[in-house]
Amino acid sequence: MKQKRKMGRKLLSFLLTLAMVIGFMPGMTLTARADSTPSVTVSPAEGGSVIVERSATDPNNWDLTAVPNEGYDLSGWYMSSGGSISNNTNRYKLDNMNDWYVQDITCTFSPTYTVTYKVVGGTWSDGTTADKTETVMQYHRPENVPTGMVAVTGYIGGSGSWDLDPLDMYTPSIREDTTFTYIFDEKPSISETVTFKVTNGSWDDGTTADKTVTVKCYEGDTLKLSAEQIPAVGTKPNEGYKAGNWDVTPSADTVISKATTYTYTYEVKEEEATPDTPATDTSIKTEVKTAEGAPAIKADNLDNALAEKLLTDAEKAEYANGTPVLVYLDVKEVDKANVPADDVTAIDKVTSESGYTYGDCLDISLWKKLGNGEASQVHDTNGNPIKMAVTVPESLKAPAGFTRTFRVIRVHEGAAKVLAEGTGMSLEISSDKFSSYFLVYRDTKIEEATNTSADTSSNTQSTPAPAQTTVAEVPKTGEYMPIAALIMLILSMTGMVMVITGLKKKNHI
Secondary structure (H helix, E strand, C coil): CHHHHHHHHHHHHHHHHHHHHHHCCCCCCCCCCCCCCCEEEEECHHHEEEEEEECCCCCCEEEEEEEECCCEEEEEEEECCCCEEECCCCEEEEECCCCCCCCEEEEEEEEEEEEEEEEECEECCCCCCCCEEEEEECCCCCCCCCCCCEECCCECCCCCEECCCCCCCCCCCCCCCEEEEEECCECCEEEEEEEEEEECEEECCCCCCCEEEEEEEECCCCCECCHHHCCCEEEEECCCEEEEEECCCCCCCCECCCCEEEEEEEEECCCCCCCCCCCCCCCCEEEEEECCCCCCEEECCCCHHHHHHCCCHHHHHHHHCCCCEEEEEEEEECCHHHCCHHHHHHHHHHHHHHCCEEEEEEEEEEEEEECCCCCEEECECCCCCEEEEEECCHHHCCCCCEEEEEEEEEEECCEEEEEEEECCCEEEEEECECCEEEEEEEEEEHHHHHHHHHCCCCCCCCCCCCCCCCCCCCCCCCCCCCHHHHHHHHHHHHHHHHHHHHHHHHHHC
16 A cells, blocks of 8 residues: 555656646747736835836736936836836836736836036037037936037137036036036136226216226237226316317227226316396297298388287287297298189189189198197188288299280189289289289280371270279389360360460450
């Protein structure tokens, strides 16, 4: 019996050994399936968290996703026994077929720090100077260290270096926020002090203290002041003084070779003889403003007395309180196309009825202005006419062989009125209303005028008079005797001679 038991144990040992050999032979697998959720530990706990999900493509597998908190980054995945599974991969796939030996997992997070790079005396390779930064995990080294820095004016190219080289193997790894500065060496320079002084007054900024500036340049260059370094002065003298001068005028062109002082001195104001105080000029200014191209106009009686009559009571009060007053005529030449339609109709009617031709149009307007206020137009002077001399433009001069008679006609509120008539190149008018003024003319051959005066019996035609119903005639200047009165005088004298002669004959007889 004992013999049989002993043989049985040997056979069982053989079969177990055979099973183990076969299990570890190439091509043979031994699978352990774990259906329970993997156990994951986060270290340190404040470093972040891990999301554990079944794989969407294979329910036998698990997807582990590391989520670092702010200021931390994933350090790696480890087995509880201490072995490393994966480093720096935020998403890890746990394969139950191949990772059957993995039981508990630890996700390790490490703090991160900001590494700042600065450049002094130069620029980065892209020409900028702003600080550059990168985030580096604790106990790691920077990976994006700038290169290719360039020196700027005043600094030596190729002389730059890091205060602490971030790539040097002897530089400690990052354990906190760290700044690395790349510094270029400054060129050797020279400098001098320039002092500015002011006496008998102040600088233009109101201060009186000396102003000191340092003039600096690099070896081989010339020391000079800049325009901004020279203080403004000359407008703030003390009482009894006036603007003065520098002892030596500072200039941006002057070479500074040593410490220099410039002094500005206000001059003593000379006492001026006090003249008799003139009476305040309270007169009203009057003038004629003639636009370019318009005929010249002279206003004989546009004076203070007439101008004051144009002011309202309120305006007179302002004038009495010292407000300046300006009264002026504004003369412009106006194209007929721009004249109001009613005025054109009126002047066309007059010229067609009188045989005159349109020559020119003037806009003569009267204005008054108090102080800085807006000017207001005066259309009617209320029976206080202004006498004006209107110059006829050279373009309207009579052609050779003709005598040209001019008329100045004013159209006001649709009514036309002849203000002057004559053959000269200047016509005097008098008007108390200001609107559109028209210059019209009529030509007469010189030989016809001579024949008419020599032989009235052969040519009884005369210059037609303007229509009395539409235009009032202007009386001609000078005195004259009507022809009928002259004839009556001759007949009377003839009769008297005949009576006297008859009496003498009778007495003789």
